[in-house]
Structures are given as structure tokens and as C-alpha cells.
Amino acid sequence: KAGVTQTPRYLIKTRGQQVTLSCSPISGHRSVSWYQQTPGQGLQFLFEYFSETQRNKGNFPGRFSGRQFSNSRSEMNVSTLELGDSALYLCASSTGQGGGYTFGSGTRLTVV
Amino acid sequence: GNSVTQMEGPVTLSEEAFLTINCTYTATGYPSLFWYVQYPGEGLQLLLKATKADDKGSNKGFEATYRKETTSFHLEKGSVQVSDSAVYFCALSDRSNDYKLSFGAGTTVTVRA
Numbered sequence: 668k669a670g671v672t673q674t675p676r677y678l679i680k681t682r683g684q685q686v687t688l689s690c691s692p693i694s695g696h697r698s699v700s701w702y703q704q705t706p707g708q709g710l711q712f713l714f715e716y717f718s719e720t721q722r723n724k725g726n727f728p729g730r731f732s733g734r735q736f737s738n739s740r741s742e743m744n745v746s747t748l749e750l751g752d753s754a755l756y757l758c759a760s761s762t763g764q765g766g767g768y769t770f771g772s773g774t775r776l777t778v779v
Numbered sequence: 780g781n782s783v784t785q786m787e788g789p790v791t792l793s794e795e796a797f798l799t800i801n802c803t804y805t806a807t808g809y810p811s812l813f814w815y816v817q818y819p820g821e822g823l824q825l826l827l828k829a830t831k832a833d834d835k836g837s838n839k840g841f842e843a844t845y846r847k848e849t850t851s852f853h854l855e856k857g858s859v860q861v862s863d864s865a866v867y868f869c870a871l872s873d874r875s876n877d878y879k880l881s882f883g884a885g886t887t888v889t890v891r892a
Contacts, residue, residue, distance in 0.1 A: 673822075770824070
């Protein structure tokens with residue numbers, strides 16, 4: 668079966684702009700989680716959506732938001748980009764009821 | 780709350796050496812335990828998992844046993860290869876936290892020929 672698909676793979680944006688990242692989970696998976704990975708902070712949990720509702724949220728400012736559609740695809744939006752938002756953004760899908768997560772290859776965002 | 784502590788790296792080994800990465804956890808419930816691996820420039824891949832005490836997860840020559848009495852899930856491989864060079868993450872999830880994954884800081888392993 669198809670894996671988790673994240674688009675785009677690479678992105679370069681300018682400070683102050685906004686960006687939208689997309690994640691298509693494995694078919695049948697209802698949960699999508701987002702993580703930010705940086706060399707200094709490691710893997711940090713952003714939020715999780717389950718059946719179109721945000722179920723968990725990490726400690727990120729309100730500039731970071733997300734949503735999930737009825738087909739379980741999820742988008743993450745970052746507004747007013749800062750240099751410190753440069754990171755690898757990973758999404759992971761699961762059934763939402765235990766059993767583990769499958770990760771996508773990530774979107775590498777560079778803010779200049 | 781839930782937390783995972785794993786051995787700080789980096790770890791550098793010669794090919795065919797024995798690898799151990801220690802991982803201990805704190806959880807409010809009865810968690811499932813995972814090891815993920817991240818190769819350079821890629822996302823995370825599930826390496827192995829265990830869902831109950833004394834379960835042994837294994838894959839690609841790697842093994843880890845769920846030890847409830849010591850709250851540990853140490854990763855081992857008897858003979859590493861250069862291709863095992865990667866970052867390894869220990870993680871847990873449990874029902875009390877809606878199965879949210881909690882990760883350790885990651886251990887960078889470099890295997891030299």
C-alpha cells in the first residue's frame with residue numbers, strides 16, 4: 668500500500684511569508700501528527716488531528732496551525748515565517764488507536 | 780507525564796562491532812515501545828516495536844526487549860555494518876495520552892569500515 672506522502676519535499680521562503688505543507692496519510696488511517704525537527708531541539712510535537720479534530724497540541728505559537736480534511740489528508744500552515752522556523756517538518760499517520768505511526772519523508776523548509 | 784531518556788551520542792563503532800543504545804522511559808499508563816531509525820536526508824522509519832512486557836521486537840538484526848521492571852527498551856545489534864549509520868530514536872505511546880508519540884533525543888551512530 669502507498670506510504671505517507673508529504674509535499675513539497677523542499678521549500679525556500681522569505682521571512683514574513685506564510686507556507687502550507689501537505690500530508691496524505693496511509694489509506695484508512697484517521698490520525699495525522701506533525702513534528703518539527705531541528706538540530707538544536709530535536710523532534711518536537713506540533714499537533715495531531717484525528718477524524719478532522721485536533722486531538723493533541725504541542726507548545727508552539729499560534730503562527731503554527733493545521734487542519735484535516737474528510738479524506739484524512741492534513742495541511743499545516745505557518746504564518747509570518749521566522750528564520751528559526753527553518754526545519755524538517757515530518758508528518759506521521761496512524762489508525763489513531765495505538766499500533767504505531769508511519770512517517771513521511773518530510774518537507775525541508777528553509778527561511779531566508 | 781510520559782518521557783523517554785536515551786543514551787547520548789554520538790556513538791562511533793567499527794564494522795562488526797556490537798551496538799547497544801540504552802533507552803528508559805516513564806509512562807503514566809502501559810505504553811507500547813518503539814525504535815525508529817532516520818537515515819541521512821530521510822524521514823523516520825519504524826525499526827521495531829513491542830507492545831507488552833517481555834515482548835522482544837526484532838528487525839534487520841536489531842533487537843530490543845520490553846522490560847517493565849526496569850522500564851527499559853535497550854536496542855542491540857550483534858554485528859553492525861556501515862549501512863547502519865543513522866540516528867536512532869526510542870519512543871513510546873500509550874492510551875492515556877491518546878497514543879501520542881513521545882521521543883527520546885536520538886542517538887547518532889556512525890559505523891566505520
